[in-house]
Amino acid sequence: MVRGKIELKKIENANRLQVSFTNRRKVLMKKANDLSILCDADVALIVFSNTGDVYNFSSRRLKRIISDLQSFQTILLNQVETSRLQEKIALEENQLLRKQIESMVGRGSSGPQVDPESSSSDENDKEDHHSDTSLQLGWGKRKKLKIERPAITLEVQVSSD
Amino acid sequence: MVRGKIELKKIENANRLQVSFTNRRKVLMKKANDLSILCDADVALIVFSNTGDVYNFSSRRLKRIISDLQSFQTILLNQVETSRLQEKIALEENQLLRKQIESMVGRGSSGPQVDPESSSSDENDKEDHHSDTSLQLGWGKRKKLKIERPAITLEVQVSSD
DNA sequence: TACACTATGTATAACAG
DNA sequence: TCTGTTATACATAGTGT
Numbered sequence: 001m002v003r004g005k006i007e008l009k010k011i012e013n014a015n016r017l018q019v020s021f022t023n024r025r026k027v028l029m030k031k032a033n034d035l036s037i038l039c040d041a042d043v044a045l046i047v048f049s050n051t052g053d054v055y056n057f058s059s060r061r062l063k064r065i066i067s068d069l070q071s072f073q074t075i076l077l078n079q080v081e082t083s084r085l086q087e088k089i090a091l092e093e094n095q096l097l098r099k100q101i102e103s104m105v106g107r108g109s110s111g112p113q114v115d116p117e118s119s120s121s122d123e124n125d126k127e128d129h130h131s132d133t134s135l136q137l138g139w140g141k142r143k144k145l146k147i148e149r150p151a152i153t154l155e156v157q158v159s160s161d
Numbered sequence: 162m163v164r165g166k167i168e169l170k171k172i173e174n175a176n177r178l179q180v181s182f183t184n185r186r187k188v189l190m191k192k193a194n195d196l197s198i199l200c201d202a203d204v205a206l207i208v209f210s211n212t213g214d215v216y217n218f219s220s221r222r223l224k225r226i227i228s229d230l231q232s233f234q235t236i237l238l239n240q241v242e243t244s245r246l247q248e249k250i251a252l253e254e255n256q257l258l259r260k261q262i263e264s265m266v267g268r269g270s271s272g273p274q275v276d277p278e279s280s281s282s283d284e285n286d287k288e289d290h291h292s293d294t295s296l297q298l299g300w301g302k303r304k305k306l307k308i309e310r311p312a313i314t315l316e317v318q319v320s321s322d
Numbered sequence: 323t324a325c326a327c328t329a330t331g332t333a334t335a336a337c338a339g
Numbered sequence: 340t341c342t343g344t345t346a347t348a349c350a351t352a353g354t355g356t
């Protein structure tokens with residue numbers, strides 16, 4: 001029987017903690033589910049036990065968002081890899097071309113000097129290269145990255161209620 | 162007074178739904194907080210009302226993870242932009258070099274042919290270029306991307322308890 | 323609109339076996 | 340350790356003001 005209000009601090013007894021964790025976690029999940037259904041809300045919940053086990057709940061629409069989030073990260077990671085590889089290949093090709101030129105003009109000539117910084121393309125897509133360092137967790141650039149499913153912009157506020 | 166068990170389906174009356182949402186959301190947040198403190202767990206909770214309002218709670222350690230996640234995405238986005246720009250610059254430099262060679266060898270010569278696919282560098286970092294298409298939401302590659310704070314590998318299972 | 327009240331249902335920690 | 344029981348605290352929907 002519960003006697004009096006329980007004190008809001010870590011339960012010291014490991015056994016009691018484990019029991020309490022299991023019960024409270026289940027209730028929390030149930031209430032998250034109730035809220036999402038009764039009030040037509042989207043809810044995502046993730047719980048890590050102090051032993052590292054992971055439990056989570058997400059209502060249907062949020063499942064898609066989480067799925068999108070995972071896809072998004074994967075796409076970004078692959079994009080980074082691909083671009084880096086492409087750049088490497090292009091640079092190596094540059095080296096070969098330079099050598100070829102060098103061999104053609106003969107030794108003593110300083111060869112062609114191309115400054116990468118000044119060889120910047122057409123000016124008609126300059127807007128793509130701004131650097132946005134604001135923290136965001138979302139889909140602001142999804143069109144460029146070919147995310148197929150439309151999604152919302154999700155700004156997570158880290159304040160607690 | 163509550164008469165009988167409540168039926169687990171969307172509350173139709175918009176006013177009652179709103180009231181219920183507010184109460185249940187507060188309770189859910191409180192219970193999430195209780196769980197995290199009493200049972201030394203990490204909990205993150207995000208709730209969207211059906212009007213689009215967002216509410217969330219995250220326990221202290223997960224705040225950092227969420228913060229890391231945001232940083233991670235920002236870094237990835239910037240990385241993608243940077244890599245693409247670098248690639249573009251390298252390719253443009255290629256073009257210039259090719260033209261220079263072409264003008265040197267004169268018209269009628271087919272110019273140098275460099276096959277990008279076969280010009281692959283030193284073999285000592287080949288492992289960096291594998292493409293992992295498994296869905297993951299985590300930090301497997303953080304070292305390469307200069308995430309400064311150490312973090313865990315977070316695999317979200319989308320099943321609901 | 324929004325808060326206070328209350329009957330009833332739910333959650334919980336301690337206890338029993 | 341685990342499972343069931345139970346006294347108490349908490350949550351909730353409806354109603355009143």
